[in-house]
Amino acid sequence: xxxxxxxxxxxxxxxxxxxxxxxxxxxxxxxxxxxxxxxxxxxxxxxxxxxxxxxxxxxxxxxxxxxxxxxxxxxxxxxxxxxxxxxxxxxxxxxxxxxxxxxxxxxxxxxxxxxxxxxxxxxxxxxxxxxxxxxxxxxxxxxxxxxxxxxxxxxxxxxxxxxxxxxxxxxxxxxxxxxxxxxxxxxxxxxxxxxxxxxxxxxxxxxxxxxxxxxxxxxxxxxxxxxxxxxxxxxxxxxxxxxxxxxxxxxxxxxxxxxxxxxxxxxxxxxxxxxxxxxxxxxxxxxxxxxxxxxxxxxxxxxxxxxxxxxxxxxxxxxxxxxxxxxxxxxxxxxxxxxxxxxxxxxxxxxxxxxxxxxxxxxxxxxxxxxxxxxxxxxxxxxxxxxxxxxxxxxxxxxxxxxxxxxxxxxxxxxxxxxxxxxxxxxxxxxxxxxxxxxxxxxxxxxxxxxxxxxxxxxxxxxxxxxxxxxxxxxxxx
Amino acid sequence: xxxxxxxxxxxxxxxxxxxxxxxxxxxxxxxxxxxxxxxxxxxxxxxxxxxxxxxxxxxxxxxxxxxxxxxxxxxxxxxxxxxxxxxxxxxxxxxxxxxxxxxxxxxxxxxxxxxxxxxxxxxxxxxxxxxxxxxxxxxxxxxxxxxxxxxxxxxxxxxxxxxxxxxxxxxxxxxxxxxxxxxxxxxxxxxxxxxxxxxxxxxxxxxxxxxxxxxxxxxxxxxxxxxxxxxxxxxxxxxxxxxxxxxxxxxxxxxxxxxxxxxxxxxxxxxxxxxxxxxxxxxxxxxxxxxxxxxxxxxxxxxxxxxxxxxxxxxxxxxxxx
Numbered sequence: 001x002x003x004x005x006x007x008x009x010x011x012x013x014x015x016x017x018x019x020x021x022x023x024x025x026x027x028x029x030x031x032x033x034x035x036x037x038x039x040x041x042x043x044x045x046x047x048x049x050x051x052x053x054x055x056x057x058x059x060x061x062x063x064x065x066x067x068x069x070x071x072x073x074x075x076x077x078x079x080x081x082x083x084x085x086x087x088x089x090x091x092x093x094x095x096x097x098x099x100x101x102x103x104x105x106x107x108x109x110x111x112x113x114x115x116x117x118x119x120x121x122x123x124x125x126x127x128x129x130x131x132x133x134x135x136x137x138x139x140x141x142x143x144x145x146x147x148x149x150x151x152x153x154x155x156x157x158x159x160x161x162x163x164x165x166x167x168x169x170x171x172x173x174x175x176x177x178x179x180x181x182x183x184x185x186x187x188x189x190x191x192x193x194x195x196x197x198x199x200x201x202x203x204x205x206x207x208x209x210x211x212x213x214x215x216x217x218x219x220x221x222x223x224x225x226x227x228x229x230x231x232x233x234x235x236x237x238x239x240x241x242x243x244x245x246x247x248x249x250x251x252x253x254x255x256x257x258x259x260x261x262x263x264x265x266x267x268x269x270x271x272x273x274x275x276x277x278x279x280x281x282x283x284x285x286x287x288x289x290x291x292x293x294x295x296x297x298x299x300x301x302x303x304x305x306x307x308x309x310x311x312x313x314x315x316x317x318x319x320x321x322x323x324x325x326x327x328x329x330x331x332x333x334x335x336x337x338x339x340x341x342x343x344x345x346x347x348x349x350x351x352x353x354x355x356x357x358x359x360x361x362x363x364x365x366x367x368x369x370x371x372x373x374x375x376x377x378x379x380x381x382x383x384x385x386x387x388x389x390x391x392x393x394x395x396x397x398x399x400x401x402x403x404x405x406x407x408x409x410x411x412x413x414x415x416x417x418x419x420x421x422x423x424x425x426x427x428x429x430x431x432x433x434x435x436x437x438x439x440x441x442x443x444x445x446x447x448x449x450x451x452x453x454x455x456x457x458x459x460x461x462x463x464x465x466x467x468x469x470x471x472x473x474x475x476x477x478x
Numbered sequence: 479x480x481x482x483x484x485x486x487x488x489x490x491x492x493x494x495x496x497x498x499x500x501x502x503x504x505x506x507x508x509x510x511x512x513x514x515x516x517x518x519x520x521x522x523x524x525x526x527x528x529x530x531x532x533x534x535x536x537x538x539x540x541x542x543x544x545x546x547x548x549x550x551x552x553x554x555x556x557x558x559x560x561x562x563x564x565x566x567x568x569x570x571x572x573x574x575x576x577x578x579x580x581x582x583x584x585x586x587x588x589x590x591x592x593x594x595x596x597x598x599x600x601x602x603x604x605x606x607x608x609x610x611x612x613x614x615x616x617x618x619x620x621x622x623x624x625x626x627x628x629x630x631x632x633x634x635x636x637x638x639x640x641x642x643x644x645x646x647x648x649x650x651x652x653x654x655x656x657x658x659x660x661x662x663x664x665x666x667x668x669x670x671x672x673x674x675x676x677x678x679x680x681x682x683x684x685x686x687x688x689x690x691x692x693x694x695x696x697x698x699x700x701x702x703x704x705x706x707x708x709x710x711x712x713x714x715x716x717x718x719x720x721x722x723x724x725x726x727x728x729x730x731x732x733x734x735x736x737x738x739x740x741x742x743x744x745x746x747x748x749x750x751x752x753x754x755x756x757x758x759x760x761x762x763x764x765x766x767x768x769x770x771x772x773x774x775x776x777x778x779x780x781x782x783x784x785x786x787x788x789x790x791x792x793x794x795x796x797x798x799x800x
Contacts (some may be wrong), residue, residue, distance in 0.1 A: 047594065049586065181620070255481070266480065268639075270795045
């Protein structure tokens with residue numbers, strides 16, 4: 001594992017060009033000012049109620065289950081030319097992924113071309129046979145895509161961006177991107193007069209435009225709603241936030257019902273038809289008649305309305321087939337296959353443990369690799385070789401051998417670091433980036449995304465459920 | 479708007495109003511307990527407070543004897559008491575959280591801030607250290623909650639359901655308070671009149687002025703009547719005076735006008751009942767009410783308010799049949 005690429009410092013003395021102004025400002029800030037700003041931020045987040053719910057947990061004072069995601073005051077800065085390139089790569093990648101999903105549920109050209117093996121799709125739990133032959137508006141399946149990007153150091157000291165994973169089901173975090181920016185502008189207005197930071201606040205507008213753009217063709221003035229599992233869901237704040245920002249209803253499953261193959265919501269003035277559902281509920285829970293019968297989060301009969309083209313679900317059912325870790329290794333080839341272009345963004349080299357040769361390599365190199373469960377999410381069920389003890393590696397080896405097909409492995413990337421305000425002062429911590437790509441009539445996004453930071457020293461796990469925090473992300477305008 | 483959303487808004491407002499009224503009654507009882515009075519009188523005051531909220535049995539089974547300290551604990555911070563300030567503020571905030579997207583940022587933050595601050599006050603034992611100031615704080619947070627609603631929200635359905643919740647709850651609470659307070663002394667003033675109305679004037683003054691104070695009506699009374707405090711006038715002020723913001727008449731005026739804004743195909747009967755109740759207050763006279771008996775009148779009023787609440791839930795809030 002080579003040394004990490006630091007986003008700010010090229011070397012101990014040398015601050016990167018795009019951070020110079022900020023660095024000068026930071027060096028003039030007394031430590032106690034930064035500390036009091038941090039307390040202020042925390043107080044505001046509490047008051048605004050920007051919290052995430054933790055299932056089954058209680059605070060010491062018994063006051064409940066709402067936690068703050070730690071917010072770091074030092075922004076992650078991306079220079080204009082890097083963003084321009086990344087944006088092109090994101091448009092390309094997400095376009096190809098949507099083409100792939102359409103193909104999977106229609107002609108399956110990519111299987112016949114021998115690029116993705118059929119059993120990787122048909123035996124995949126994320127494949128939804130219900131979606132075969134179903135046509136969706138604009139042929140777009142993943143309207144909201146969260147693409148996780150990391151930067152790793154090259155041997156020559158430069159850094160390269162890699163796509164770590166695609167999130168095409170119900171990616172979350174965009175509300176933190178927006179709230180972090182609001183917070184930074186509130187705490188440090190002077191920084192924004194000194195820097196030309198590309199704005200992000202129009203995201204809800206783009207989202208609404210995207211959702212309206214994929215309404216069933218027959219509808220002129222579509223009614224859009226956000227479907228939430230409810231206020232005890234960990235991302236409830238985000239659901240409520242996005243609904244409010246778009247000015248649409250935030251509904252729960254119990255508010256919806258199906259009649260004559262249309263979806264309606266129950267309102268104080270009687271039933272009202274719903275045309276586009278931005279659902280933040282997993283496929284499995286969407287329709288108790290089609291999927292999990294015990295689900296109370298969805299709406300009975302929804303699938304049949306959907307298949308008839310009388311409502312749009314966003315994202316579509318069955319997008320999981322394209323963001324599964326076992327499909328991830330094929331994405332670069334998908335881009336070439338569907339678009340005839342070279343991939344702009346790199347994949348992390350990936351070993352598929354279901355392949356005998358790859359498995360052998362993985363077993364021989366466990367201490368250097370990150371091994372992930374194919375269907376896992378949230379940083380659970382994985383092994384970070386370099387950070388594990390011999391016993392942990394030995395235990396994991398058994399798990400891996402017992403279910404090799406369930407795992408992939410990647411070299412441990414030294415995620416880039418960014419200076420972060422921690423208890424001991426300012427110190428480098430590892431970060432990633434999740435831009436949110438919107439696909440409707442067009443593919444668009446706001447500059448930047450959500451930067452997550454692993455607050456524990458040396459940790460590479462940025463998930464909020466595992467002690468991660470967030471930072472504001474600045475794309476500097478040229 | 480979504481029926482469920484309307485339901486949360488309605489209950490958010492009701493619980494906030496209830497928290498305020500609980501604080502008001504506690505405050506008045508607390509202030510009264512500072513006056514020289516017999517132990518019996520003090521205890522009766524606290525017992526009355528429990529019976530207003532129909533909590534006498536629950537209290538007795540868990541706390542036993544009535545003491546001011548224990549009642550305060552029970553009515554302020556006990557999460558198992560559904561009418562405690564704790565329960566009301568939490569329910570108000572949980573309902574607000576469920577529909578935070580429908581509220582303006584200011585309304586939500588006010589509600590959230592109230593809850594966070596209240597928890598801090600409980601930890602610091604503010605209600606024990608300075609009850610008067612703490613009850614005042616609850617009242618102010620309720621004023622603020624209503625004010626920020628009126629000051630920032632679009633006057634659409636969401637607004638009207640909030641208002642309906644506030645005023646229906648207030649009508650209920652004012653009526654309960656009147657019933658208990660008048661009941662305690664009814665025999666002397668409006669009952670069989672056995673000629674023993676010899677309680678000294680001091681008692682009268684403090685008893686009636688406490689009722690007025692609990693609804694911020696003391697100064698209003700002086701202004702409206704420019705006279706000594708007479709129980710029948712107190713009753714008139716709190717029942718029939720439409721210009722007194724906490725009177726039954728004022729509450730029903732608000733309920734009716736807001737109901738008209740949200741009327742739907744099935745709400746005819748509910749609107750009719752609300753209008754009828756409003757008319758009874760508008761055209762009623764205090765001597766008639768006293769002649770039939772205040773307790774009977776208030777009991778019937780509470781029944782009708784209860785029926786109205788059920789009607790509103792059925793017509794607007796409980797999901798319409800598919």
